[in-house]
Amino acid sequence: MATANPTMFQASDLNHHNERVQRRYRLLFGLMTLLLITPVMLILGTLVVKGGGAISWEFLLTAPTDGMRTGGVFPALLGTIWLVTVALILSVPIGIFAAIYLSEYAGDNWFTRTINLAIINLAGVPSIVHALFGLGAFVLFFEFGTSILAASLTLAVMTMPVVIVATRESLQAVPQAFREACWNMGATRWQTIRRVVLPNSLTGILTGVILEVSRTAGETAPIMFTGAVFFTPFLPQSVFDQTMALSLHLFVAATQVPGIAEEVPFGVALVLIGLVLTMNSVSIAFRMWLRGKKKW
Amino acid sequence: MVSSSAAAVAGDAVAPADPSRSKLEISNLSIRYGNTVALREVNLTVREHEIFGIIGPANAGKTSLLKAINRMDVFTSGMKVAGEIRFNGRDTSKLSNVYALRSRIGVVFPLPVGLPMTVYDNVALSPRLRGISDKAELDVIVQRCLTRAALWDEVKDRLHALGSLLSGGQQQRLTIARALSQEPDLLMLDEFSIAVDPVTTMRIEDVLKELRQEVTILLVTNLVQQARRLADRTAFFLNGECVEVGITEDLFTGEVKDQRTRDYVEGRFG
Numbered sequence: 127m128a129t130a131n132p133t134m135f136q137a138s139d140l141n142h143h144n145e146r147v148q149r150r151y152r153l154l155f156g157l158m159t160l161l162l163i164t165p166v167m168l169i170l171g172t173l174v175v176k177g178g179g180a181i182s183w184e185f186l187l188t189a190p191t192d193g194m195r196t197g198g199v200f201p202a203l204l205g206t207i208w209l210v211t212v213a214l215i216l217s218v219p220i221g222i223f224a225a226i227y228l229s230e231y232a233g234d235n236w237f238t239r240t241i242n243l244a245i246i247n248l249a250g251v252p253s254i255v256h257a258l259f260g261l262g263a264f265v266l267f268f269e270f271g272t273s274i275l276a277a278s279l280t281l282a283v284m285t286m287p288v289v290i291v292a293t294r295e296s297l298q299a300v301p302q303a304f305r306e307a308c309w310n311m312g313a314t315r316w317q318t319i320r321r322v323v324l325p326n327s328l329t330g331i332l333t334g335v336i337l338e339v340s341r342t343a344g345e346t347a348p349i350m351f352t353g354a355v356f357f358t359p360f361l362p363q364s365v366f367d368q369t370m371a372l373s374l375h376l377f378v379a380a381t382q383v384p385g386i387a388e389e390v391p392f393g394v395a396l397v398l399i400g401l402v403l404t405m406n407s408v409s410i411a412f413r414m415w416l417r418g419k420k421k422w
Numbered sequence: 423m424v425s426s427s428a429a430a431v432a433g434d435a436v437a438p439a440d441p442s443r444s445k446l447e448i449s450n451l452s453i454r455y456g457n458t459v460a461l462r463e464v465n466l467t468v469r470e471h472e473i474f475g476i477i478g479p480a481n482a483g484k485t486s487l488l489k490a491i492n493r494m495d496v497f498t499s500g501m502k503v504a505g506e507i508r509f510n511g512r513d514t515s516k517l518s519n520v521y522a523l524r525s526r527i528g529v530v531f532p533l534p535v536g537l538p539m540t541v542y543d544n545v546a547l548s549p550r551l552r553g554i555s556d557k558a559e560l561d562v563i564v565q566r567c568l569t570r571a572a573l574w575d576e577v578k579d580r581l582h583a584l585g586s587l588l589s590g591g592q593q594q595r596l597t598i599a600r601a602l603s604q605e606p607d608l609l610m611l612d613e614f615s616i617a618v619d620p621v622t623t624m625r626i627e628d629v630l631k632e633l634r635q636e637v638t639i640l641l642v643t644n645l646v647q648q649a650r651r652l653a654d655r656t657a658f659f660l661n662g663e664c665v666e667v668g669i670t671e672d673l674f675t676g677e678v679k680d681q682r683t684r685d686y687v688e689g690r691f692g
Contacts, residue, residue: 234499307535307597309497311548311604312525321547326538 173399177392185393190357194375194383199394201361205274205369206401208362209349210342212278213285218335220282221289228290229297230319249287253347256284261351275365277353284348285338292337296330297323332413336406343402346373356382372398443470444508445608445638446491451505453486453662455498460486463505464664466657468608473630473639475653475670477646477686482659484642488610491640492527493520510607525552528601528637532613534593536585537600541568541577544585544596548604563603570633571599572625591622598626602633609633610640615648627652646687650674658683 137145184198191197232238260280270276300323308318354371356378362369372394380391446468453461461483468474476484486501493514495501507514509523517523525548537544545564554560564581568574573595577588585596594614601609611630615623630639630652643649649656649670656670658680666673666683678684685691 303531303533303535304537306494306497307529307531307537307600308547310492310494310524310527310529311551311600312521312523313547313551314521317551322537322539 170399173392173396177389177394177396180387180389180393181396186397189359190375194357194379195386195390199372199375199397201358202370202372202375202394203397203401204361205354206343206372206398208274208365208369209278209281209353209371210339210405212274212365213281213342214335214338216278217282217286217338218289221286221334222293222331224286225290225293225297226319226324229294230315230323245287245290248283249291251284253284253345256280257348257351259283260348265352270366272351272355272368273353273366274362274369275353277349277369277371278365280348280352281342281345284345285341288338288341289331289334292334293327293331296327296333299330300326329413329416332409332416336409336413339405339409340402343398343405344373346371346377350374372401444468445470445510446640447506447508447511448487448491449506449508451487451490451503451507453483453490453495453504454502456500460662461490462662466664466667468638468640469655470638471634471636472654473634473641473652475649475656476640476642476659477644477649477656478659479644479686479691481661483662484659485612487659488529488612488640488642491608491610492524492529493517494524496520525604526607528598528604528606528609530594530597530601530609530611530614532616534590534597534617536588536593536596538584538586540582541585541588541596542581545599545603548600567599567602568596570602570629571595572629573599591618594618594622595626595629598629606637608638608640610642612642613644615643615645623648646674646689658686660686 186198186203187200188198189201190199228238228241232241257280260276260283264270264276264279265272268276270279304322304326305318308322309315313321349371353368354374355368356370356374358368358370360367376391376394376398379386379394444467448464448466448468451461451464452459464483464487476487478484489495489498489501490503491507491509491514495503503515509526514520514523537547539547542564545567546560549560549563554563565574565578568577573592576592577583577596585593588596594617598614614626618626627648630641633639639652641649641653653670655668656673657667658665658673660682666678666680668677668679672678673683673687676684678687
């Protein structure tokens with residue numbers, strides 16, 4: 127019978143060293159995470175402290191008066207909801223369908239690779255360039271004029287890559303073995319996509335939509351030339367009308383209006399962030415519900 | 423239209439077992455992936471209602487053969503199939519409806535693939551693809567297939583739990599139940615016991631022995647003893663070549679034509 131070596135379970139210098147190094151790395155990663163959320167907290171905190179006082183039902187539900195100095199943001203709030211909704215209606219179906227084609231149908235050839243490269247490049251084009259494209263294409267060439275339609279189309283083109291990439295990634299996260307099992311049973315590609323692939327990639331697709339909502343609501347440059355105006359006394363009646371928008375309103379209130387109360391631009395920013403979070407919370411809730419259901 | 427051509431592929435599915443009839447005739451079959459040859463000039467015949475074993479080490483081309491039979495080559499880029507595969511007398515390369523072919527052939531993979539849906543939906547998927555939507559009819563099919571795969575007793579109280587969360591051995595039997603729900607003519611198993619414990623392996627082997635009455639079984643296995651326990655006839659594959667086909671017992675009692683077969687069966691390599 128072997129006698130246990132008494133030093134067998136004693137920590138060696140090497141063990142101590144490894145443990146110290148591991149603790150240092152954990153600290154580093156934790157600090158980076160803290161660093162990451164600090165600006166978010168500071169921004170939200172500043173907005174609430176400085177702009178919270180401006181928020182009231184009256185601020186949300188009335189139009190600005192006295193050259194933006196008093197009154198509320200209602201036309202801008204409504205305009206941003208219009209712009210985001212129309213942009214989503216235009217870009218989400220096209221983006222998802224294109225992503226399904228690229229991920230599930232297209233072969234790996236130069237044509238597909240070119241398309242993928244183009245999508246990545248589209249995501250990298252500065253928003254002011256999209257703005258000028260939108261002005262040339264939608265406002266002037268298609269003669270939509272400066273309108274919600276032209277602005278939303280511009281936003282849709284700009285944010286489409288977000289939806290495509292997010293959708294494609296989440297489709298490809300579904301294990302290939304699931305597809306092969308389904309094909310082996312005699313299912314067509316579409317039957318496989320509908321019954322196995324799509325139900326299991328919905329959460330990822332929704333993440334893409336959430337990202338797109340945030341980006342669309344906040345963009346200023348693309349809508350400045352294509353559909354948003356500093357001030358209009360009329361609320362939009364259709365997609366062919368001009369509209370005010372929160373992001374542009376914030377830019378104007380913060381830089382172009384002398385003698386404005388300091389809390390107004392902060393209040394506008396707070397409303398904009400609140401709107402984005404509200405729109406996102408719907409899909410986040412849906413996503414959490416889905417996540418509880420599906421697993422492999 | 424799908425069902426009529428499915429019946430055409432199935433041939434006389436209701437006719438009594440006739441061991442002299444061939445289910446699968448493979449002639450001069452070669453498979454390449456780009457410049458790599460996976461299978462070279464294979465000739466063999468699988469008779470109706472037999473268990474046909476295929477043994478051989480890795481890279482012998484066994485899995486490629488199964489893929490080619492099920493016409494999965496169209497999903498595999500670079501896979502080129504030459505030669506002829508006749509299923510129920512029909513040349514599978516000339517079929518216009520490969521979906522009907524695949525729906526007549528059940529496949530079980532080395533690693534169990536429980537689809538990320540409920541146990542019930544896993545088994546009901548194939549009937550639903552065929553257009554069956556009647557709940558009572560589906561219930562009957564699901565219970566029958568799970569029972570035949572020796573899984574019913576373990577899952578009857580959680581049919582609506584996720585199939586992908588069952589244990590490995592249960593998922594493999596779920597895969598078999600799913601294959602049976604296709605009402606297949608031919609059941610192809612590709613090293614099904616790799617991720618399964620010995621007790622479950624024996625249960626599945628018992629299931630296969632019973633199924634022999636109804637379907638033809640093509641059993642690819644890396645366990646030569648499994649082939650000996652189950653297969654009527656066995657082929658030995660090596661490096662893309664079908665070295666030898668014979669009555670299983672002959673291969674194990676030394677009645678072999680090729681020394682390499684004897685070496686493999688006796689465990690001298692591989």
